[in-house]
Amino acid sequence: MREKILILGGTAEAADLAARLVAEGKVDVLTSLAGRTTNPAQIAGTVRIGGFGGVEGLARFLNENRIDRVIDATHPFATRISENARLACESAGVPLERLDRPSWTRDDKDRWTEVTTLEEAAAALPGGAYVFLALGRQYLSAFEKRDDCHFVIRMVDPPQKTLAFLNFELILGKPSADPRSEAELLKRHGITHLVCRNSGGNAGYGKILAARELSLPVVMIRR
Numbered sequence: 001m002r003e004k005i006l007i008l009g010g011t012a013e014a015a016d017l018a019a020r021l022v023a024e025g026k027v028d029v030l031t032s033l034a035g036r037t038t039n040p041a042q043i044a045g046t047v048r049i050g051g052f053g054g055v056e057g058l059a060r061f062l063n064e065n066r067i068d069r070v071i072d073a074t075h076p077f078a079t080r081i082s083e084n085a086r087l088a089c090e091s092a093g094v095p096l097e098r099l100d101r102p103s104w105t106r107d108d109k110d111r112w113t114e115v116t117t118l119e120e121a122a123a124a125l126p127g128g129a130y131v132f133l134a135l136g137r138q139y140l141s142a143f144e145k146r147d148d149c150h151f152v153i154r155m156v157d158p159p160q161k162t163l164a165f166l167n168f169e170l171i172l173g174k175p176s177a178d179p180r181s182e183a184e185l186l187k188r189h190g191i192t193h194l195v196c197r198n199s200g201g202n203a204g205y206g207k208i209l210a211a212r213e214l215s216l217p218v219v220m221i222r223r
């Protein structure tokens with residue numbers, strides 16, 4: 001029987017891995033998505049969407065679907081699913097691999113302030129700043145009380161409830177790996193500060209290169 005692999009996905013790297021494994025044609029590939037975005041990118045192989053129901057649910061899923069190997073290719077900040085995968089694989093006796101995505105490292109020209117929490121990131125912004133918030137919707141609340149700043153917030157899907165910011169603009173779209181288009185966007189909105197997490201990977205690196213090029217301060221949230 002062919003080996004059956006479960007990829008825990010939701011990242012460009014997971015989609016690339018699924019495409020590579022399907023093209024090689026040696027294993028059956030099933031990718032799992034949490035279902036956070038309404039139009040996920042096309043993924044090679046079989047796709048299932050939605051949570052498993054915690055560690056127990058995932059362990060049950062592994063047994064019922066006769067999964068031989070799990071590859072955790074989730075986002076580095078998606079820590080709950082990674083921990084669930086570790087515990088579920090242990091209890092189901094299924095080997096687990098982690099597809100690692102190294103953090104971005106600071107260049108001499110970068111003007112980063114590194115912080116460890118969202119609250120510290122919000123406190124690091126000077127009054128009057130025009131801030132590009134490159135964070136998912138579940139990470140915004142710490143910035144809501146900074147009504148002395150103007151926020152430009154980029155999201156993949158429109159928010160389901162009104163954002164509780166006094167001064168903000170919403171941009172719908174995904175990050176670009178292209179520093180020129182990211183620099184254009186930052187300039188167009190008069191951005192003075194960028195806030196992001198150190199996610200690593202190519203897809204989100206365009207804004208980091210753009211900030212370097214424009215010599216913009218970056219508040220970088222560490223892993």
Ligand SMILES: NC(=O)c1ccc[n+]([C@@H]2O[C@H](COP(=O)([O-])OP(=O)(O)OC[C@H]3O[C@@H](n4cnc5c(N)ncnc54)[C@H](OP(=O)(O)O)[C@@H]3O)[C@@H](O)[C@H]2O)c1
Pocket residue numbers: 008009010011032033034036049050051052053054055057058073074075077078079080081082084136
């Ligand atoms: N965090 C980010 O900034 C970020 C950025 C880009 C992409 N993503 C992707 O978005 C997804 C959700 O991220 P998160 O930070 O909300 O995760 P999380 O906090 O680590 O996980 C929360 C819950 O969501 C479900 N879940 C997460 N990833 C899943 C997957 N690939 N397949 C099935 N269920 C999943 C699990 O529910 P149950 O306990 O019910 O199984 C998990 O307990 C991840 O797949 C991640 O790769 C996250």
